[in-house]
Each structure stands twice: as C-alpha cells, then as structure tokens.
Amino acid sequence: MSTRRSKSQLAVTALAGLLCGPLAVPARAEMRPTLSFTGVPGLIDMPSGEAMADGNFSVAVAGFGPITRTTLSFQITPWLSGSYRIQNTRNWNEVVNDPANPENLYSSYNDRSFDLRIHLLKESGWRPSVTIGLQDFAGTGKFGAEYIAATKTIGDRVKITGGVGWGRLGSYNSFGSPFGDRPDPDVGRGGKPNANTWFRGPASFFGGIEWQLNDAWTVKAEYSTDAYGEEAGYRKTFERRSPFNFGIEYHRDETMSVGIYSLYGSEIGFNVNFVLDPKRRAMTGILGAGPVAVGQRPSRSADPDAWDGGWVTQPDAAPILRDNLDKYLNPDGIYIEDFAYTATTVQIRIRNDKFDAGAQAIGRTARALSHVMPASVEVFEIVPVVRGMAASKVTMRRSDIESLEHVANNGAVLRDRVAFGDASGGLAGGSGADPEYYPQFNWGLGLGYRVSAPARGDVGLRATASYELPQGIVLSGSVYGRVYDNLDKVFVIDKGGSLPPVRSDVRDYNEDSPLALERLQAAWYAHPADNIYTRLTFGYLEPMHAGISGEVLWKPVDSRLALGLELNYTKQRDTDGGFGFGDYDYSIATGHVSAYYDFGNGFLGQLDVGRYLAGDTGATITLDREFANGWKVGAFASFTSASAEEFGEGSFDKGLHLTIPMNWLLGQPSRKEMDATIRPLQRDGGARVDVQGRLYDTIRDYHTGRLDEQWDSRVWR
Amino acid sequence: MGQQGMALKSIGMLAVCALTLAGCSALKGTGAGAVLAMFKGKGDQPAATAIPRAELEKAGIPLILVRNKTFGTEAFVGPRDSRGSLVNWATADGVLVTLRDGVLIETRGLGGDLMSSAMPGIGQVIAGGSHRRSYFYTGPDDRIFRLDLTCSTEATGSETLAIFGLAYPTRHLVETCRGDGVELQNEYWMQGGLIRQSREWVSPTLGYVELTRVID
Numbered sequence: 001m002s003t004r005r006s007k008s009q010l011a012v013t014a015l016a017g018l019l020c021g022p023l024a025v026p027a028r029a030e031m032r033p034t035l036s037f038t039g040v041p042g043l044i045d046m047p048s049g050e051a052m053a054d055g056n057f058s059v060a061v062a063g064f065g066p067i068t069r070t071t072l073s074f075q076i077t078p079w080l081s082g083s084y085r086i087q088n089t090r091n092w093n094e095v096v097n098d099p100a101n102p103e104n105l106y107s108s109y110n111d112r113s114f115d116l117r118i119h120l121l122k123e124s125g126w127r128p129s130v131t132i133g134l135q136d137f138a139g140t141g142k143f144g145a146e147y148i149a150a151t152k153t154i155g156d157r158v159k160i161t162g163g164v165g166w167g168r169l170g171s172y173n174s175f176g177s178p179f180g181d182r183p184d185p186d187v188g189r190g191g192k193p194n195a196n197t198w199f200r201g202p203a204s205f206f207g208g209i210e211w212q213l214n215d216a217w218t219v220k221a222e223y224s225t226d227a228y229g230e231e232a233g234y235r236k237t238f239e240r241r242s243p244f245n246f247g248i249e250y251h252r253d254e255t256m257s258v259g260i261y262s263l264y265g266s267e268i269g270f271n272v273n274f275v276l277d278p279k280r281r282a283m284t285g286i287l288g289a290g291p292v293a294v295g296q297r298p299s300r301s302a303d304p305d306a307w308d309g310g311w312v313t314q315p316d317a318a319p320i321l322r323d324n325l326d327k328y329l330n331p332d333g334i335y336i337e338d339f340a341y342t343a344t345t346v347q348i349r350i351r352n353d354k355f356d357a358g359a360q361a362i363g364r365t366a367r368a369l370s371h372v373m374p375a376s377v378e379v380f381e382i383v384p385v386v387r388g389m390a391a392s393k394v395t396m397r398r399s400d401i402e403s404l405e406h407v408a409n410n411g412a413v414l415r416d417r418v419a420f421g422d423a424s425g426g427l428a429g430g431s432g433a434d435p436e437y438y439p440q441f442n443w444g445l446g447l448g449y450r451v452s453a454p455a456r457g458d459v460g461l462r463a464t465a466s467y468e469l470p471q472g473i474v475l476s477g478s479v480y481g482r483v484y485d486n487l488d489k490v491f492v493i494d495k496g497g498s499l500p501p502v503r504s505d506v507r508d509y510n511e512d513s514p515l516a517l518e519r520l521q522a523a524w525y526a527h528p529a530d531n532i533y534t535r536l537t538f539g540y541l542e543p544m545h546a547g548i549s550g551e552v553l554w555k556p557v558d559s560r561l562a563l564g565l566e567l568n569y570t571k572q573r574d575t576d577g578g579f580g581f582g583d584y585d586y587s588i589a590t591g592h593v594s595a596y597y598d599f600g601n602g603f604l605g606q607l608d609v610g611r612y613l614a615g616d617t618g619a620t621i622t623l624d625r626e627f628a629n630g631w632k633v634g635a636f637a638s639f640t641s642a643s644a645e646e647f648g649e650g651s652f653d654k655g656l657h658l659t660i661p662m663n664w665l666l667g668q669p670s671r672k673e674m675d676a677t678i679r680p681l682q683r684d685g686g687a688r689v690d691v692q693g694r695l696y697d698t699i700r701d702y703h704t705g706r707l708d709e710q711w712d713s714r715v716w717r
Numbered sequence: 718m719g720q721q722g723m724a725l726k727s728i729g730m731l732a733v734c735a736l737t738l739a740g741c742s743a744l745k746g747t748g749a750g751a752v753l754a755m756f757k758g759k760g761d762q763p764a765a766t767a768i769p770r771a772e773l774e775k776a777g778i779p780l781i782l783v784r785n786k787t788f789g790t791e792a793f794v795g796p797r798d799s800r801g802s803l804v805n806w807a808t809a810d811g812v813l814v815t816l817r818d819g820v821l822i823e824t825r826g827l828g829g830d831l832m833s834s835a836m837p838g839i840g841q842v843i844a845g846g847s848h849r850r851s852y853f854y855t856g857p858d859d860r861i862f863r864l865d866l867t868c869s870t871e872a873t874g875s876e877t878l879a880i881f882g883l884a885y886p887t888r889h890l891v892e893t894c895r896g897d898g899v900e901l902q903n904e905y906w907m908q909g910g911l912i913r914q915s916r917e918w919v920s921p922t923l924g925y926v927e928l929t930r931v932i933d
Contacts, residue, residue, distance in 0.1 A: 055858070279858035281828075286855065289811020290825030293798050357859075406803065406815070406822065408835040409853050411861060628859035667828065712861045713832060717825060 031153060031212055032254060034220075035273045037062040038135065039071020040083055040117060042149075043208035043222040044245040044261055044269075046169070048161040049129040049151035051119035054078040055625070057276045057633060064261070064269025065238035066090040067231065072656070072678075073115075074633050076625060082635070083115035084656055084678065085136075086455070087143065091237045110455070112680040113143040128152035135167070138193040141184075142230065145169040146199050147206075162207040165225055166199050172227035172243060174202030208245075218249045224264070232264075241265030278631035278664070287667035291364055291717065292328065294405045295371035297398075309343030309376040318431065321372055326434075328368035333669070334361055335437055337385040340429035346373055347381035347427055349390060351437075355714075356630055356663040356671055358384055358702045362394055363715040366401050373398075383423045384702040387693075388472020389527040391702035392557045393423035411712035420557045420704050422530045433470055440468040448480055451682075452507040458485030462518075472525035474693070477540075480577075482514045499642055499684035500586055502544065502613040506682050508575045509543060516577025518543045523693055531556045533695050542690040543577065545570040545613065547587070553695040558704040560598045562696060567591040568689050570613070588613060590689060592620075596696055598705040602626045604634075606696075613687040616642035620653075620686060628709045630661030630673065638686025653686030655679035770881040773932050780932040781806055783814060785827070787924040793931070802838075814928070819912040821919065821928065829922020830855050837868075839912060842892055842905060845870045850894055854920035866896035868903075878906055878914055881931050885913050894918075 033050035036042025039060035041050040052058065052075040060071045071085040092109040103109065113136030123129035128150040136143035149163030164170075167182070182201025208222025224243050227233065232240040247261030247269070254275060261269040298306050311317055322339055325348070329336065333354025340347050346369060352361035365382050373380075380401070382394045396418045404410045448462030460483040466476040487510060509516075521539030528534060533553045540546040547570030555562035568591060572584040592610030599605060606622040618640025626632045637654040655678055662672040700706050773780055778795045783806075785791075794806035794814055803817040812826035818838035824830045835851040842848070847869050856862040870892045878885045887906040894901050906914040914929045 277857070281859075286830070286859065287826055287828055290805075290807065290813030293800065293805055296800065406817070406833065408833050408851050409861070409863070410833045411853075710859060713855045713859045716832060717830075 031156065031159060031210075034210065034218060034249065034251070034257065035060045035073075035271070035275075037064070037069060037269065037271055038083075038115075039069065039073050039085055039273075040081070040115060040133070041131075043161055043210060043220050044247050044263065044271075045224045045226055046161070046165075046206045046208055046222050047117075047131070047133055047135075047147055047149050047163070048159070048210075049119075049121075049131045049149040049163070050123075051075060051078065051081060051117065051129070051131060052275065053277060055277065055279050055627065057278060057631075058273060060271065060273045062269065062271040064263045065267040067238070074625075076633075079119040081117045081119070083113075083117075084680075085113045085115065085143070087111045087113070088455070089231055089235075089237055092235060095236045096234065111142050114138055123151070123153060134198065135169075137198070141194055141197065143168060144194065144197060145226075157212045159210040159212075160207070161210070161222075162205065164203050165206050166201055166203050167197070168226050169206060170201060170203040170225060171229055172204060172225045174204045174225075177202050216251055218251060218259075220247045220249065220259075220261075221245070228264075238264070239266045247271075278627045278629065278633075281629060281664055281667060286663075286713075286717065288669045288717075292367055292371065294367055294401055296402055297375040303375075306375045309374075311374050311376070312341070312343045322434070324372040325368050328371060329365065332361075332364050334365060334368075335433070337433045338383075338427045338430035340427050341373070341377065343376045345379040345381065346377050347383060347393075347430075349383040349385050349423075349427060349430070351385050352671075354669045354671065356661055356669065357710040357714040358707050359711045359714040360669075360717050362707075363717065366396060370398060370401055381423075383427075386698055386702065387468070387474055387523075387525040388470065389525050389533055389699060390423035391527075391699040392704075392707075393421045395419040395421065405716075409712075411715050414715060415708070415711050420707075422557055424527045424530045424532070438468065438470045440466075442466050442468075450480070450482075450510050452487055452510045456486055458482045458487060458510060460484070474523045474525070475521070476523070476692075477520040478518045480513075480516045480518050485510075487511050499614040499616065501584075502572060502586070502684050503682050503687045504684050505575065506544075509577070512575040513543075513577030516543060517579070518577070519692065521691075525693075525695075525698075533699060535693065535695050537691055537693065540573065540579075541568075541570065542692075544573055545689055546573050546581070547571055547689075549689060549691045551695055553699075555596075555696070555699065555703065560600070560705065562596040564594040564596070564696065565591070566594065566610075566694075568691070570689055588615060592688070594696075600705075602628070602709065608688070612638070612640055612685070613689065614642065614684045616640040616685050618642075618686065620688070622657075624657070626706075626709075628713075629664045630659065631664060632657070632659035634658075640686050642685035653679070653683060766881070768881075770883070770931075773881065776932070778932070779930070781814075782927075782929040782931050783808075784927040784929070785923055785925070786927075787922075788828075790827075814926075816928075819915075821915070821917045821926065824919055824923075824926075827919070827923055827926075829920045831919045832861060839905070839910075842868075842870055842903075843890065843907065845872070852920065854922075856921070864897055864899065866894035866899065866901070868892050868894035876906060880914070880929055887913050 033041035033052055035058060036047060037045050040047055041052060042048045054075055056075045058073045062069050067089050069085055069087045071083050073081060073083040075081045088108060088110050090108045092106050093104045096104055098104055115135045116137060117131050117133045119131050121127055121130040130150045133147045135145040145165055145167035147163050147165040147169050149161060151159055151161040153159050179200050182197050204225035206223055206225040211219045213219060222245050224245055228240050231237045242265030245261060245263045247259050249257050249259035251257040257273045259271045263269045300307050322336055325336060335351045336348060337351050338349035348365060350365055355361045362382050366380055369380050378398050380396050380398060383390045384392060400414060400417050404414050407413060443465040445461060445463045449457060449459045451457040460481050462478055462480045464478040466474060468474045517540060519540055519542060521537050521541055523535060523537040526534045531554055535551040537549045541549055547568060549568040551564060551566040553562060553564040569589045571581050571587040574580040574583040590611050590613055592608040594608045597605045602625050604624040604626060608620045611617045618638060620636060620638040622634060622636040624632055624634030634657040637652060639652055658676045660674045662670040780793050780795055783792050783794055792808045794808050797805045797807040806814045814821060815823040820836050820839055822834050822836045831852060831854045833853045837848045847867060850866045850868055852864040853861050870890050873889045873891055876887055876889045878887055885908050887908045890905040890907060892903040901918045903918060904916040905912055916925050916927045919926050
C-alpha cells in the first residue's frame with residue numbers, strides 16, 4: 001500500500017456565525033483588509049499592517065492626476081505576500097529639459113516594481129497587526145520604499161493605522177535618518193535588489209484611519225509622507241498641495257470594490273479592486289451530475305454461478321464488456337484506451353477528457369467496473385493515460401468500493417486501501433483503443449493577444465488544432481490573426497544588451513506578422529520503462545524558433561522529486577510569422593538538466609540548469625503555488641552567465657505565471673485552463689525554447705502529489 | 718444575491734432513471750418525459766408551487782420538492798435507484814440527494830456538497846434521546862471539512878401542512894444539534910412513520926435544504 005504523502009486533509013472548523021448564509025471569508029475578529037493605491041492592504045497611498053487571506057490574489061487599478069497604477073498581488077503564505085506593479089506617469093518630460101538623461105525622452109513613463117510584505121504579527125486582543133514591507137525592492141528604485149506599519153481595529157467599524165516609512169515614504173516631513181544615509185541604489189541596469197538602501201535615509205511617520213460605515217461603504221483619511229519629489233517636485237506633473245488624503249469606497253462584496261478620493265489637495269483619484277480567493281470557487285462549488293450508485297454483487301450463497309470464473313473463456317467477452325463500460329464512461333468524458341482481464345483482475349486504461357480532477361475520473365471508472373465486470377473480478381487496476389503514456393496505476397479492491405460507498409469520510413478511508421504504482425509498457429492481453437477514437441481531431445478558435453511592451457501589443461483571433469494518433473503521436477498547430485494593435489504607440493529606446501536577439505525583437509515579430517503561424521509541430525510521447533517518460537517534438541516549436549526538442553523525465557508515481565533532461569536544436573525564425581529562416585542566421589543547441597520538487601501543500605519548485613537560447617549558461621529557479629482546484633500562481637527568475645551589461649535593462653530574466661482553470665469559473669467539469677506569463681521585460685538572457693507539452697505538467701495530474709490534493713473530496717463524486 | 722447553483726437554476730422535471738441506464742431511455746416516452754419537455758430550463762420558469770398537482774402526478778413516480786433559500790433554488794427529484802433503506806433521488810441534470818431511512822445523508826451537484834456523513838435513522842431522531850451526527854462536506858480549496866454534533870429531539874406538537882392542494886396532518890419534531898461552537902436545528906414533519914417534510918442542514922455553503930414529499 002503506498003501511503004499518502006500529505007497529511008490528512010480533514011480539517012475541523014469553527015463555524016460560529018456561519019450558519020445563516022454562504023461560507024464567509026475566514027472568520028476574523030478584525031474587519032477585512034482594503035487595498036491602497038499601491039495595490040497592497042492599506043489606506044489610500046499609505047500601506048497598513050494587514051495581510052490578505054492566505055492564497056488571495058488581487059488586481060488593483062488606481063489613478064489620480066497623471067498617475068495610473070496597476071498592481072497584481074498574491075498572498076503567497078499567510079505571512080508573505082508579493083506584488084507586481086506598473087505605474088504610468090503622463091507628462092513625464094513636459095517641463096524638464098535635460099537631454100543627458102535618457103528618461104527624458106519619454107512623454108509617459110512606465111515604471112515596474114516588485115514588492116514583498118512580511119506579516120509579522122496577526123491582530124489579536126491588544127496587539128495590532130504589524131507588517132514590514134519592501135516596496136520596489138528590485139528595479140530602478142524610483143518607487144523604492146520600506147516601512148513598518150501597524151493597524152489596530154477599534155470596535156468593529158474603525159481601523160487605525162500608523163507606521164514609519166523610508167525611501168519614498170520618508171520623503172516628506174521626516175524626523176531624521178535613524179539608520180544613516182541612504183546611498184543611491186546600485187541601479188546598474190535595474191532589476192537587482194537594492195539591499196544596501198533598505199531602511200536607510202530619512203524616515204517619517206505616516207498614518208490614517210478607516211471607518212466602515214456599513215457593509216458596503218467605507219471612509220478613509222490619511223497623512224501621506226510620500227513627497228512625490230520627482231513627479232510633483234522636479235517634473236511638475238501634478239501639484240502636491242497637502243499631505244492629507246480622503247476617500248470613500250463602495251465594497252460590493254469581498255471580491256470587488258470601487259473608491260473615489262481627494263488626493264494631495266489637488267487631485268481626484270479612483271481605485272478599483274478585484275480580490276479573488278482561489279480556494280473559494282466562483283460558482284458555489286463543484287457542480288456537475290452525480291455518479292451512478294456502486295454496483296453491488298449478489299452474495300455468493302444467493303447466486304454462486306455469478307461468481308464463477310468461466311466467463312473468461314468466452315471469446316466475445318471483451319467487446320461486450322467494453323461496450324457496456326463505454327455506456328457508463330463515455331457520458332463522463334472517459335474513454336477506454338486499453339482493457340485486459342483475468343478471472344480475478346481487470347486493468348482498464350482510460351483517457352480522461354472532462355474531469356479536472358484525476359481522482360474523480362478514477363472514482364467514476366471504479367463505479368463503471370463495479371456494474372459491468374462479472375462477480376469473480378475482485379481487483380481493479382485503473383490506469384489513466386495521457387498522450388499515449390500510462391501515467392500511473394491505481395489498484396483497488398472491489399469489496400472496498402462496495403462497502404465504503406456511503407461510509408463517513410469514505411474518501412480518506414478508501415485512500416488508505418488503494419495502491420499506486422507505475423504502468424510502463426503496454427498491457428498484456430489488451431487490444432488497444434477502440435479504432436473509432438483515433439485519430440482524434442480537436443480544434444479551437446478564440447481571442448488571443450500578444451505583448452510587445454507593457455500595455456502595448458495586439459489582440460486577435462487564435463485558431464488551434466490538434467490531431468492525436470494512437471501510440472502517443474500528437475500533431476498540433478496554432479495560427480494567430482491580428483485584429484487590433486497599438487504597436488505604433490511603442491516608443492523604442494535602446495535598452496542595451498549585446499546578446500543575440502533571441503527574444504528582444506519581439507516588437508518586430510509582432511509588427512511584421514499580421515497573420516502568424518505560431519506553432520506547427522509533431523510530438524511523440526512514450527513511457528518506455530518504469531518511471532521514465534520521453535518526448536520528442538519537431539517542427540515550428542514557437543513563434544521565434546523552430547527545430548527539434550527532446551526530453552526525458554524520471555518521475556515515480558509517489559515521489560516528491562522528479563529529474564529531467566531536455567536537449568533542443570533550434571533555428572531562429574523570420575519575423576513575418578512564416579516558414580522561413582532568412583532573417584537571422586542563427587541556430588543553437590540548448591539544453592537543461594531539471595530537478596522538480598513537490599514540497600507539499602501545493603508548493604512546487606523547479607530548478608533548471610543549462611544553456612539558453614542566446615548561448616548563455618546558468619540556472620532558472622521557479623516557485624509555484626497550486627491549489628486543489630487547479631489555480632496556480634508562480635514566479636521565476638533566471639541567473640545566467642550573461643552579465644548584467646550583456647543582458648541589458650532588467651539585469652536578469654524574471655516573471656510571474658498564472659493559471660486559472662475553467663472549471664473554477666464555471667463549476668461544471670472541464671479540463672481547460674487559461675495561462676498567462678507576465679515578464680516585466682522580454683530580454684535575451686535566460687531564454688528557453690517555449691515548447692508546449694513538456695512532460696512534467698503533462699503527467700503530474702495522475703501522480704499522488706496532485707491526486708492526493710483532490711482525492712478526499714473527489715473520488716466519490 | 719449570490720451565485721446560483723447552475724445545475725438547479727431551472728425547475729426541471731426529471732428524467733427519472735428509476736432502474737438502470739437502460740431504464741432511463743425507456744422513461745422518455747412516458748409521462749415523466751412529457752412533463753420534462755414542458756419545463757425545460759429557460760428564463761420564465763413558473764415557481765414550483767405554481768405547478769398544479771395533476772401535472773406532477775402525470776409523471777407517475779414519487780416526487781420530492783427540494784428547496785434551498787441560500788441560492789433560491791427549487792427542483793423536483795424522483796427516485797433514481799435504491800438499496801435497502803437508502804434511496805438516491807435525482808433531477809434531470811443529475812443533481813443528487815441521498816436519503817437513508819428518510820434522513821438526508823449525502824448530496825451531489827448542489828455545490829458545497831455533503832460528501833459523506835454518519836447520520837441517525839429516522840427512528841433514532843423520533844426517539845428523542847441523545848444521538849450524534851458527523852458531517853463531511855466540501856469546503857474552501859476543495860478540502861473535506863468535518864463537523865461532529867450531539868443532538869436531541871423535541872416534539873413541538875401537530876401541524877397541518879398544505880402541499881400542492883392537499884392537506885396532511887403531521888407531528889412537528891425539532892432536532893437541536895450542538896458541537897464545535899455551532900448550533901443548528903433540523904426539523905421533521907412526520908405523517909405517521911413517513912417524513913412528509915423536512916428541513917435539514919447540509920453544509921455551510923448551502924445552509925438548510927427543505928425536502929417536501931409531494932407525490933407518494
């Protein structure tokens with residue numbers, strides 16, 4: 001029996017006060033946190049000491065005068081949160097006249113910043129909540145600030161916040177420099193943490209008050225210590241007349257709020273926030289039709305003939321059984337890839353096209369087998385197959401399925417009696433998939449977008465198609481047709497860098513290809529030996545490079561660790577999105593050794609070491625947080641031999657990744673997902689071939705790390 | 718306001734798969750199928766209570782009306798299959814309510830479902846003495862949450878229920894359950910040994926679900 005890796009999923013809840021209505025946001029003594037203009041828990045322009053609920057994801061769009069900010073924040077753990085922000089300031093170079101400063105070429109300036117907030121203390125009793133924040137901790141430092149903020153709830157309607165700020169937050173009315181002078185940030189090309197500046201330089205006290213009038217309306221007032229020295233003082237984009245800000249907000253519910261404010265005595269501002277809790281489903285819960293009841297065998301004494309194993313010799317037993325199984329499985333989007341049996345054991349290899357949770361497909365298959373298989377068959381081996389690869393083998397006893405159907409906590413009880421193993425190689429005695437299933441042709445048409453620079457790019461239609469043959473061969477492609485673009489508004493400034501332009505010509509690639517063949521490839525997947533999976537992909541692998549990509553992955557079904565090796569040989573494609581290679585005479589062999597580690601509780605790490613497209617060598621580290629329902633938020637950074645000078649602005653490749661599963665939005669079963677990768681800058685260092693269908697994510701869904709996250713609540717659904 | 722459980726939004730009459738999958742298609746031609754065609758989910762659904770009893774009887778099968786105030790949903794369910802005293806009641810869309818010995822023990826497709834439980838039989842509820850309930854429901858991040866309660870029942874007298882034009886004399890029982898800082902009250906209206914109507918708590922997301930036996 002393979003033991004479950006993560007601790008039991010059972011949680012005992014304190015439900016006081018939750019009985020009258022839908023499950024509320026986790027019961028806290030204090031009021032819910034509201035977001036500031038900087039997109040973090042705070043007042044108006046100042047931060048507060050609070051933290052969002054664990055796993056919450058927020059988008060805040062705020063603006064006043066010439067300034068607009070868009071911030072994405074994620075509460076990575078209950079005590080750590082990160083933010084990514086773009087601030088756009090208009091009229092940037094209207095009054096200044098210094099040609100030596102390259103910034104003055106912009107009439108509207110985009111500044112990107114990353115924040116980290118550490119929630120030191122939770123509020124309780126007399127204790128306030130306390131947070132240390134690092135704002136724009138890596139970057140050009142324009143937005144840089146550090147602070148310690150504390151917030152206390154008075155009664156159940158008023159919150160008072162006070163704090164000390166450095167950097168931008170210490171630029172107005174400071175009381176001194178408790179930790180010495182603030183050196184200029186070691187900016188270089190930006191992108192590196194400016195640790196030598198943290199908590200240095202002038203500091204000021206800031207504060208404010210938040211008063212919740214009722215469930216929907218909140219009033220805020222604050223004293224802001226951000227002098228806006230550059231925006232208001234030097235560049236005079238707006239006038240900062242007063243440090244006092246006021247505002248009123250409407251909170252429709254926990255997920256959305258809108259506010260209007262008076263800022264700095266001279267401007268009117270707005271703030272729109274969306275807060276998503278990936279743990280709470282958008283549609284009440286997991287919907288979809290319930291399962292059939294488990295088929296119960298007659299007792300041996302009542303019907304001993306039914307238990308006879310002689311049926312195995314019947315030559316037409318297999319087609320009859322498969323047909324009957326199809327009647328149960330196909331309406332659930334489950335298809336038989338292979339099927340073999342003895343008098344006591346059956347192995348069924350299934351393809352799950354509909355359920356987002358592998359555990360639910362496994363449970364439904366067990367129910368179908370319980371109805372169809374003759375009574376002598378006691379052992380069920382259920383093997384989920386992805387792209388022709390048998391991802392795992394789940395072994396369970398029919399007697400357990402029959403007896404546990406309506407037992408309390410049956411998900412966890414069944415898990416203890418189920419064994420997980422590997423299922424490499426073919427199935428002896430099996431006759432393969434129904435010839436009607438293959439080839440499988442799927443296509444889709446949807447809206448798409450391409451980004452050339454922050455907030456610049458195009459939108460259009462993307463057509464995708466895939467043609468799947470048996471034995472793990474998949475032909476696929478996608479074509480993009482531009483409908484609308486704002487590329488001509490991009491103001492190009494040489495961002496430096498001397499690497500081959502394997503990625504940085506993205507603007508040319510987008511501009512030159514109103515119709516682009518993004519991908520056209522043939523992939524072959526195999527599972528040749530225990531725990532070893534392989535992939536070979538050939539063709540136009542991505543919009544900028546074409547060639548061949550091969551991968552080997554070692555991943556036992558119940559292991560936290562997986563190891564992989566990938567080797568690619570690619571040529572850089574023309575910018576017109578066509579079939580040619582004449583524009584760049586550039587081909588390169590790249591490759592990585594990868595280690596994947598599942599830390600449990602949904603935290604995944606990945607380390608890739610190798611050679612990248614521009615010829616630089618180094619490593620990429622990725623950290624993701626995945627939720628049971630399929631939401632995934634992650635960040636990555638690459639450190640390579642391309643020195644900061646060679647890389648250009650940004651110093652190293654970094655970004656965020658977000659996956660939203662369709663079934664979270666809709667509730668109904670679906671395996672579709674929306675994926676987005678956000679990079680502050682697309683430069684040439686640390687660039688990997690963007691080949692789709694890599695092995696780790698392809699087979700993970702049916703290994704215990706992921707299955708266990710969903711098993712208890714899904715296997716009997 | 719709040720999100721509607723999509724599966725229950727329509728007052729669907731049910732395609733009752735009373736026996737097996739084969740039985741399902743056989744029923745399409747009968748009264749149940751015909752009424753199903755009349756009430757297929759589109760905008761202007763009449764309130765469930767506006768449907769005349771005669772229409773419901775045409776279906777030819779027992780019917781329970783399931784109502785949930787939290788999401789404002791209403792649906793009729795019919796018996797899909799049974800094993801001993803356990804009966805699965807289902808709508809046309811496959812939304813499932815499982816009753817054992819008349820008491821609700823599981824739901825599927827309502828959102829925030831009760832995945833499994835340890836519940837008393839109706840005999841134990843009526844007897845009045847102290848008994849226990851354990852709920853295992855789906856909560857945030859698709860995890861199973863557990864709630865253990867200790868319950869006792871009180872008879873509060875007789876009540877006559879008017880259900881779709883017929884009157885039923887019943888005894889009203891209130892079962893009070895406490896535990897884990899929680900208190901809830903399930904109600905049963907007994908007509909002899911039959912539960913004519915009940916109001917039972919399912920999960921924090923759903924709250925209470927009301928089951929009314931309309932057609933026997």
